[in-house]
Amino acid sequence: QSVLTQPPSVSGAPGQRVTISCTGSSSNIGAGYDVHWYQQLPGTAPKLLIYGNSNRPSGVPDRFSGSKSGTSVSLAITGLQADDEADYYCQSYDSSLSGWVFGGGTKLTVL
Amino acid sequence: QVQLQESGPGLVKPSETLSLTCTVSGGSISSYYWSWIRQPPGKGLEWIGHIYYSGSTNYNPSLKSRVTISVDTSKNQFSLKLSSVTAADTAVYYCARFEKYSCSARNCQYYMDVWGKGTTVTVSS
16 A cells, blocks of 8 residues: 555546546645656656656656645646556655655556 | 666575666766665555665665665666565566755755666566
8 A cells, every 4th residue: 555645547538638646645745745757658667757746857748747735746648649558656755654655556548 | 868777687586685786877876866666567666765876875664674775986886685585576676866856954855867777576486
């Protein structure tokens, strides 16, 4: 059981908008620790997608965006494309566990 | 641009020590933090620990008693040793650069911005 909770799966049709939530607690997101998002395409290493809750590294399309509210953060993907199909992980720091933690991951299926 | 490459045995016997090395190319290992992450088959990601180029370390408390991460700046490499392995340690092991991007009076914030391709380690007799 991850301390950061993500839905196991989400889906959407090409062109649509989907969101993936990452819910934490007062020892991680609620304590002010930033959340980062990683995209893992099938059979490949994770890739940094969003850092510091809402910042995109250079090269990441602006179709990907992040937001934070209280003890939850969300990743939004607009204009869904077939090659967005991947696993998405959130990551933060947890002061109770004294370590960096990942969410359980969300599998995005493009219908 | 910086690239990372993991190397080491793909098969380790139960109770033995898993040893992996990550070679940093295209940039210096100095002035950065470097981490190890693993992913069991069909499961999610787990942070194992990280090391600063100066040698200071931070380990996942759940693995701390078995983990040692070290750095060799002369070779631009850092390494992972995990002792007393069991089948539960079977995973893809990734190395990554652990970038510090902001600090407050209370803490600093980090993200993993460059990843290696990963190496599969199977624990089996």
